[in-house]
Amino acid sequence: MTTFIFATGNAHKVREIREILQDVPAEILSMKEAGIETEIIENGTSFEENALIKARTIAGVLPEAYRDAIVLADDSGLEIDALNKEPGILSARYMGEDTPYTIKNNALLERMKDVPVPERTARFVCAVAAVRPDGSHHIVRETIEGKIGFEPRGENGFGYDPIFYLPDLSCSTAELPPEEKNAVSHRGKALRAMTAYLKSNLTP
Numbered sequence: 547m548t549t550f551i552f553a554t555g556n557a558h559k560v561r562e563i564r565e566i567l568q569d570v571p572a573e574i575l576s577m578k579e580a581g582i583e584t585e586i587i588e589n590g591t592s593f594e595e596n597a598l599i600k601a602r603t604i605a606g607v608l609p610e611a612y613r614d615a616i617v618l619a620d621d622s623g624l625e626i627d628a629l630n631k632e633p634g635i636l637s638a639r640y641m642g643e644d645t646p647y648t649i650k651n652n653a654l655l656e657r658m659k660d661v662p663v664p665e666r667t668a669r670f671v672c673a674v675a676a677v678r679p680d681g682s683h684h685i686v687r688e689t690i691e692g693k694i695g696f697e698p699r700g701e702n703g704f705g706y707d708p709i710f711y712l713p714d715l716s717c718s719t720a721e722l723p724p725e726e727k728n729a730v731s732h733r734g735k736a737l738r739a740m741t742a743y744l745k746s747n748l749t750p
């Protein structure tokens with residue numbers, strides 16, 4: 547069976563990844579579960595560059611037991627058009643990595659308070675990079691379009707989900723049940739696209 551090691555320490559993200567890939571015949575491990583502790587310097591200028599930096603960094607320090615694993619990494623974030631696509635690739639570090647998302651979300655809502663509905667367009671972006679044991683790589687990018695709401699809504703999801711409103715579904719991504727969110731989300735679409743690409747390497 548193929549092993550995927552996902553370059554993240556975010557427990558919410560790991561759970562979401564496992565839910566999205568639950569039907570994939572592969573073992574999915576986080577960095578921690580694979581016994582990997584290393585610093586990843588995200589100094590890319592795009593989601594794609596940062597995803598590849600993460601994947602290559604972890605691929606370079608794989609324990610012997612996981613030398614045949616495929617390393618996956620994602621870089622994702624929120625782009626708000628009225629704020630010149632902020633917070634963008636700095637989404638996780640916006641206002642500081644340790645700042646609670648309740649504070650980040652309220653700060654963004656305050657900056658957007660006078661922006662009319664038609665101009666509140668935004669999107670979640672997710673780039674997923676895969677690095678194979680031979681060093682070759684592949685990157686996919688997917689998005690979900692929406693608008694910034696006027697107040698946080700919903701208890702599901704994490705991060706910026708409570709302020710990201712989906713007009714077609716009349717709710718925020720934090721109001722969607724996990725299976726519904728995964729079906730439409732940027733990360734769900736990107737992981738499914740990557741899985742389709744890697745399918746030939748998976749052992750049933």
